[in-house]
Structure formats: C-alpha cells, structure tokens
Amino acid sequence: MRDIESSAAINSIIDALLVPAGAPGIFGRTEIFERTIEGLNRLITDRRESGAEVFTFPPVMSRSLLETAGYLKSFPHLLGCVSCLSGDEPHIRGLVEKADWVDALGATDLVLTPAACYPIYPLVAARGVMRNAGRSFDVSSYCFRRESTHEAGRLQSFRMREHVCIGTPELALQFRQRWITRAEAIAQELALPYQVAPASDPFFGRMGKLMAMSQVEQALKFEMLIPVLSREQPTACMSFNYHLEHFSEIWDLRTEDGALAHTTCVAFGLERLALALFATHGITIANWPATTRAALGL
Numbered sequence: 428m429r430d431i432e433s434s435a436a437i438n439s440i441i442d443a444l445l446v447p448a449g450a451p452g453i454f455g456r457t458e459i460f461e462r463t464i465e466g467l468n469r470l471i472t473d474r475r476e477s478g479a480e481v482f483t484f485p486p487v488m489s490r491s492l493l494e495t496a497g498y499l500k501s502f503p504h505l506l507g508c509v510s511c512l513s514g515d516e517p518h519i520r521g522l523v524e525k526a527d528w529v530d531a532l533g534a535t536d537l538v539l540t541p542a543a544c545y546p547i548y549p550l551v552a553a554r555g556v557m558r559n560a561g562r563s564f565d566v567s568s569y570c571f572r573r574e575s576t577h578e579a580g581r582l583q584s585f586r587m588r589e590h591v592c593i594g595t596p597e598l599a600l601q602f603r604q605r606w607i608t609r610a611e612a613i614a615q616e617l618a619l620p621y622q623v624a625p626a627s628d629p630f631f632g633r634m635g636k637l638m639a640m641s642q643v644e645q646a647l648k649f650e651m652l653i654p655v656l657s658r659e660q661p662t663a664c665m666s667f668n669y670h671l672e673h674f675s676e677i678w679d680l681r682t683e684d685g686a687l688a689h690t691t692c693v694a695f696g697l698e699r700l701a702l703a704l705f706a707t708h709g710i711t712i713a714n715w716p717a718t719t720r721a722a723l724g725l
C-alpha cells in the first residue's frame with residue numbers, strides 16, 4: 428500500500444481526476460473517476476438485500492417535504508434552495524439586463540436534496556400502514572450541501588447511495604449491523620484501511636452541540652473512516668445511522684401492530700470512496716491490487 432504523506436498527495440490526485448468547475452467543491456469528473464464510481468455502485472448493488480425496493484431521486488426535492496422532515500431545525504446552514512425569476516418577458520428581460528438580477532430571485536417549491544434518503548419516508552408514508560414488519564430501500568441521489576470548508580473530499584455536490592430500513596426497532600438495528608459487517612467486507616475486498624467509529628451529525632449552532640453529544644451517547648451514528656487527506660485524520664466515507672422514531676413520528680410510519688416504526692439508513696459517499704481508492708492505491712489503476720480491480724471490474 429502506498430503511503431499518504433500529506434494533503435499535497437491528495438491534491439495532485441484530485442488534479443488528475445477532477446476538473447475544477449468554477450466554484451469551490453464543484454468539479455467535473457474524468458472518465459477514470461466515473462468508471463471507479465460505476466464499479467463501486469455495482470459492488471454495492473451486488474450486496475443489496477433481497478426484496479429491497481430501488482429508487483433513484485433527482486438532485487432537487489420538494490421544499491415542503493424537507494421542511495416537514497425537520498431539516499431546517501438541524502441543518503439550515505447546509506441547505507440550498509432553488510430560486511428563480513418570475514414575471515412576464517419584459518420584466519424578466521429587464522431584470523437580467525441589470526446587475527442586480529440576483530436580488531430579484533424568488534424561492535421556489537424546490538430545494539437541493541441534502542441526503543438521498545429524505546424523499547423515501549414520505550413516499551412510504553403515502554402508502555399507509557406497512558403490511559410486513561420491515562421494508563428496505565436502496566436509494567441514490569446527487570446531494571448538495573453548502574459546506575463552509577472545502578478540503579479534499581468535502582464537495583458541495585456529490586452522490587450518495589443509501590440503504591434504508593423502515594421496520595420494528597429490532598429489524599432496523601439488525602439491518603444497520605448487517606450493513607456495518609457488509610461495509611467492512613467491502614473495504615477489505617478493496618484493500619482499503621478503515622475504522623468504524625462513533626460519530627455525530629454537523630448540527631447547527633449551540634443547541635446542535637448538545638444534539639451531537641446525545642447522538643454519540645445513544646450510539647445513533649457510526650462512520651467508516653478511510654484515509655483520503657491523511658492517515659492520521661481519515662475521512663468519513665460511509666455512515667450508519669439509527670433515527671429511532673424521528674422520521675416515523677413526522678410521517679406517521681407504522682408497522683402492522685400499529686406501533687411507530689424505527690428507521691435506519693446506511694450511506695455511501697461515492698466520491699469520497701473513489702478518492703479513498705486513489706489515495707490508497709495510487710493514480711494508476713493498473714498498479715492497484717488484483718482483488719481491488721476485480722471487485723470493481725476495472
């Protein structure tokens with residue numbers, strides 16, 4: 428395995444794989460980077476549990492659904508909203524010909540999807556009571572987050588693949604545990620050094636610090652950390668989240684016995700996983716370990 432010496436190493440890897448596209452954390456992807464992401468997607472698909480329902484969501488979602496989900500209480504600082512110009516042709520023409528057209532933008536009914544699993548809970552709720560004890564979903568989406576720093580691997584626009592379980596508390600927790608085990612097997616197959624550690628979400632403000640502490644105390648979130656920037660400070664490439672009844676209370680998601688469901692989601696950050704592969708094994712795929720190449724079909 429190569430040694431990741433400094434952030435200079437990852438920066439030269441990023442220069443070779445991603446093309447800056449005019450704003451921090453926004454990149455075009457090269458062919459080889461995308462082939463790696465395709466390989467990762469296939470690998471994750473192969474591990475999918477039987478019976479999982481599969482959905483691909485667009486990079487925008489309903490603003491009111493995200494408001495109902497409570498996103499603005501927890502992460503208002505990360506949210507991006509779609510704003511547009513409205514009015515008749517002379518009005519819009521007049522605005523765009525002036526320098527201050529941005530001031531005339533108005534919020535629409537759309538926001539940029541911040542995590543792939545948000546659309547699934549209202550979708551399932553709309554179907555009514557779940558007829559079997561636990562359901563699982565494989566969802567993916569481009570996600571947006573208005574990150575305040577832009578170190579390697581912290582993008583503003585990135586892809587997330589998630590496996591979600593909605594069911595009894597036992598089934599939801601077992602699902603998360605099975606996926607932790609599967610994720611470890613994936614990391615081993617890819618010859619990636621990893622550790623799974625307790626984690627918290629980047630909740631907003633002073634109250635957010637308390638929420639983060641309670642999340643760690645209750646062991647609600649774990650992350651798989653893999654070196655991207657450095658060996659000493661590995662990067663969260665996957666997360667394993669237990670929401671208790673949070674989403675079920677909001678959407679009235681109930682199992683057959685009438686109880687509120689519990690939900691878990693397991694998220695794969697596809698760009699971060701790809702960067703971890705290049706950071707660990709080098710820029711030349713021909714030099715990667717045979718097991719890694721075979722696993723990814725590269």
Ligand code: ATP
Nearest residue numbers: 574580581582585628663664665666694695696699
């Ligand atoms: P971080 O700890 O880096 O702030 P997070 O805890 O907010 O990330 P989650 O909400 O658990 O991340 O998101 C699931 C996964 O999506 C992460 O494990 C990571 O792989 C990926 N991810 C999150 N934010 C970004 C980002 N800004 N750029 C690229 N990938 C990201």
Ligand code: ZN
Nearest residue numbers: 542544589692
């Ligand atoms: Zn999720």
Ligand code: MG
Nearest residue numbers: 626627628663
């Ligand atoms: Mg985190």
